[in-house]
Amino acid sequence: MAETTVVDLLRHGQCEGGDIFRGSTDVALSPEGWQSMHAAVTAGAWQRIVTSPLIRCRQFAEQCAAEWQVPVHVEHGFRELDFGEWEGCEVARVWSEDRERAQAYFSDPGQGGPPGGEPTAAFARRTAAAWDRTLLEYRGEHLLLVQHGGTIRALLTHVLAMPLSSLQRFDVPYAALSRICVHHSSRGDFPRLEFHNIGARLE
Numbered sequence: 001m002a003e004t005t006v007v008d009l010l011r012h013g014q015c016e017g018g019d020i021f022r023g024s025t026d027v028a029l030s031p032e033g034w035q036s037m038h039a040a041v042t043a044g045a046w047q048r049i050v051t052s053p054l055i056r057c058r059q060f061a062e063q064c065a066a067e068w069q070v071p072v073h074v075e076h077g078f079r080e081l082d083f084g085e086w087e088g089c090e091v092a093r094v095w096s097e098d099r100e101r102a103q104a105y106f107s108d109p110g111q112g113g114p115p116g117g118e119p120t121a122a123f124a125r126r127t128a129a130a131w132d133r134t135l136l137e138y139r140g141e142h143l144l145l146v147q148h149g150g151t152i153r154a155l156l157t158h159v160l161a162m163p164l165s166s167l168q169r170f171d172v173p174y175a176a177l178s179r180i181c182v183h184h185s186s187r188g189d190f191p192r193l194e195f196h197n198i199g200a201r202l203e
């Protein structure tokens with residue numbers, strides 16, 4: 001029987017600072033963000049937590065790891081996309097004042113990246129490499145990955161062998177929970193998306 005690694009992807013909750021492009025900007029969760037993440041998960045089958053280094057993911061991951069008595073690993077390859085000129089700007093303002101470039105990026109992110117920011121292709125390579133390291137290091141375990149909307153989209157396009165132009169086709173709301181099961185065999189790894197954006201608690 002093939003060995004399986006079960007990976008649950010949890011997006012962080014709402015953050016302080018409102019509706020902004022916060023990519024690499026390191027901001028904390030709001031009280032509502034903490035609440036929604038705790039509502040999405042509870043102590044259960046996870047053997048390890050792997051988190052982005054940014055505090056909106058890391059603080060929740062470290063708190064849960066302490067409460068559940070499981071190890072936590074910070075994977076720097078899972079940090080969010082750097083939005084360059086749009087970092088820290090209100091989303092509505094960018095769409096009002098820089099609509100042409102915003103429309104071009106979100107319609108086909110595979111063609112480049114945010115102005116002055118990280119190219120989407122480089123972002124995808126970075127997250128895919130972090131994914132591969134995680135699977136190699138923790139093969140056969142049940143993992144909780146505390147992530148960002150962008151990194152979850154990038155991982156889904158990677159494991160489903162989709163083009164980068166599809167990156168923005170995944171809806172990943174705050175505290176969304178998804179699962180990928182990776183079946184390992186002598187023929188290689190076979191990842192399968194088991195569910196996406198469930199609303200109930202996982203136990």
